[in-house]
Amino acid sequence: MAKSEKEALLKERCISASPEKEELSHWEAAKMLWHQDCCPCLPARYILAVMSFFGFVIVYALRVNLSMAIVAMVGNSSNETDHDHFNWTSTQQGWILSAFFYGYIITxxxxxxxxxxxxGKLVLGLGIVITAALSLLTPLAARIHFGALIALxxxxxxxxxxxxxxxxAMWGKWAPPAERSILTTITYAGPFFGNVISFPLSAVLCVYGFAGGWPSVxxxxxxxxxxxxxxxxxxIFDTPAKHPRISEREKEYIEGGIADVNVGSEKVPVPWLQILTSPAVWAIIVAHVSVNWGNYIMLTCIPSYFHDALGLSFGQNLIENGIFSGIPYVGFVVSTIIAGQVADFLRKKWISTKNVRKGITLIAFVFGAAGLLVTGYFGKKKLDSVIFLTISVTGVGLANAGFNINHIDIAPRFAGVLMxxxxCAATIPGxxxxxxxxxxxxxxxEGSDERHIYQAEWREVFIIAAEVYLFGAAVYLILAEGTKQWWADGVKRAQKETKDGLIVSQEQKTTIQEKNGSLLGSGSR
Incomplete structure (x- = not known):
């Protein structure tokens, strides 16, 4: 498009919004649209996706930075003082690495x-910023006492x-059905992009960082x-209705696709009994627990695996450890985003949401298990181990367009509660x-063949994780659903609609919403 045409379009949009401003320069028009739409080239729902992506980069960086730093904290790096070296046993290190999840499961x-x-804006924002502030106290807690670090x-x-x-909960109010997979997978690529950054950067800071090395992490x-x-x-704002700069077209597009959630201020009681007895919910629970067993092995223990089985420990080797620990998550980020695009494409081609979620989850778990098994048996060298673990982690990334979005499919109003x-159940593996x-x-x-023994021990760890992946895939294939459940807008409303003869097949509702969303969305981006 020529520059003159772009300027004309900018002025046309500004005049339609404010007819009194007919004489505007190109710069004035662009500035007005910035204030009106926050970012004239990016819809509000995608600003939420980008900001939440970076938010979850921080979330996982704060979560896993200790996994790398602990290698230096118990090691003999030249950038550490005796005061910063800790003689923690392997068991104590396991307690420290798992301590985070004792608090995590509660909330x-x-x-x-x-x-x-x-x-969700306030809850998520405060959750991240308070965790970030507490992270600043980690070096102090470690120096005070082993128990102080665990408590922190x-x-x-x-x-x-x-x-x-x-x-x-926020995506339940912001993600129209036709773009649900795309938007949420942008967000949930963030945690593992955080790993890509956190592992190598933490290693570099441990070796060359300020404040004595590992504290700078x-x-x-x-x-x-x-x-x-x-x-x-x-x-960021909680809903499209509360956003002061969203365009009316985008607001109507979002609210039209998920009207039951966004229209009105009615507070619907959470149907706890129906949720906890729903096979569709239990399918997600089992899949979530299964995938997190493998995920938390990777997040908390892979630097230790490279240290134990491959000898990557101090100095330049520690940095190499960080790079190798982060590489598999490059594949995870790529597969997550691609899976979101593919999932929404398949759903628009009239493949049912249920079959799309099941198929993607099965592929993800099989690849995850296969990669770990191959690592356990054939990962004798650094390069081999990195390649095999990348296969595993890349495969698991597909699941973000499978079971991980299924909460919003079956009950968008209660997506936050379902998650x-x-x-909560999936934190137990952590x-x-x-x-x-x-x-x-x-x-x-002492005196034994340490490398060989460590490799055999880590093989057992990977075999257990692979078995858990396959169990989760089997249960999800049997129980999962892809349509909005009858209790998804509240039990009382469902009972009233049934009494009045107003119930429409949930599968019909979802199909209609996705079809309408696809048509509207094509002109709103």
């Missing part, structure tokens, strides 16, 4: 509930536990979290898996 369900009551990590998990349920990511929160407050329930892995991968006796 999953309350986080989803609070997001539905007071709004529990507290960090407590505040970060609200983030995923709050985000799902916690200072850096803590400050970044506080900066992100400022932008979140300025740019709280499933993520507590158990690192402890089990560290228990299995114990330091061999």
């Amino acid at each position: 999953q369900i309350p986080g989803g509930f609070l997001a539905g009551v007071i709004g 990590r529990v507290l960090e998990g407590f505040f970060e536990g609200v983030t995923f349920p709050a985000m799902h 916690f200072y850096t990511f803590g400050i970044l979290g506080i900066i992100w929160y400022i932008f979140w407050l300025l740019l 709280g329930i499933t993520n 507590i158990v898996a690192p402890t089990v892995a560290k228990y299995i991968a114990q330091k061999p006796p």
Whole structure:
């Protein structure tokens, strides 16, 4: 498009919004649209996707930075003082790495509930910024006492536990059905892009960072979290109706696709009994628990695996460890975003949402299990291990367009509560898996073939994770659903509609919404 045509379009939009402003320069028109739409080239729902992406980059950086730093904290890096070196056993390290999840599990369900009551913007934003502030205290806690560090990590998990349920609650109000997979997978690529950055950057900071090396890891990511929160407050709003700069066209498009959630201020009681007895919900719970077993093994223990089985520990080797630990998550980010595009494309081609979610989840879990098994048996060298783990993690990334979005499919109004329930159950592997892995991968006796023994021990860890993946895939294939459930707008409303003869097939409703959303969306981006 020529520059003159772009200028004409800008002025036309401004005049339609404010007829009195017919004489505008190109710069004035662009400035007016910036204030009107926040970003004239990006719809409000995509600003939410981008901001939440960076928010979850911070979330996972704050969560996993200790996984890399602990290698230096118990090591003999030249950038450390004796005061900064800790003689923690493998079992104690397992307790430290899992401590985060003791707090994390507590706030999953309350986080989803609070997001539905007071709004996801405040709940998610405070969850991240408070965790970031607490991260700044990590070096002090570690120096005070082993127990102080555990208590701090529990507290960090407590505040970060609200983030995923709050985000799902927001997408329940912002993501039209035709773009549900695309928008949410942009957001949930963030956590694992955080791993791509956090692992190597943490390693570099451990070796060359300020404040003695490893403490700079916690200072850096803590400050970044506080900066992100400022932008979140300025740019993000709980619903399209509350956004002061959203265009009317985009607002109508979003609210038309999920009218039952966005229209009106009616507070609907959460149907707890129906949720907890729903096979569709249990399908997501089992899949979520299964995928998180493997995820938390990777997040908390992979630097230790490279240290134990491949000898990547100090100095330049530690940086190499960080790079290798982060590489698999490049594949995860790419597969997550591609899977979102593919899932929505398939749904628009009249493949049912249920079959799309089941198919993608099955492929994800099979690839995840296969990659871990191959790593366990054939990962004898650094390059081999990185390639095999990348296959596993890339495959698992597809699941973000499978079961992970299914909460919004079956109950958009209660998506935050559902995410709280499933993520609460899925946090149990975060507590158990690192402890089990560290228990299995114990330091061999002095004088033994340490490398060989460690490789056999880590093989056992990977085999268990692969078995859990396959179990989760089987259960999800049997129980999963893709349509809005009868209780999804509240039991009383469902009973009233049934009594009045107003119930339309939920599958019909979803199909109509997706069709209308696809038609509207083609002109709104």
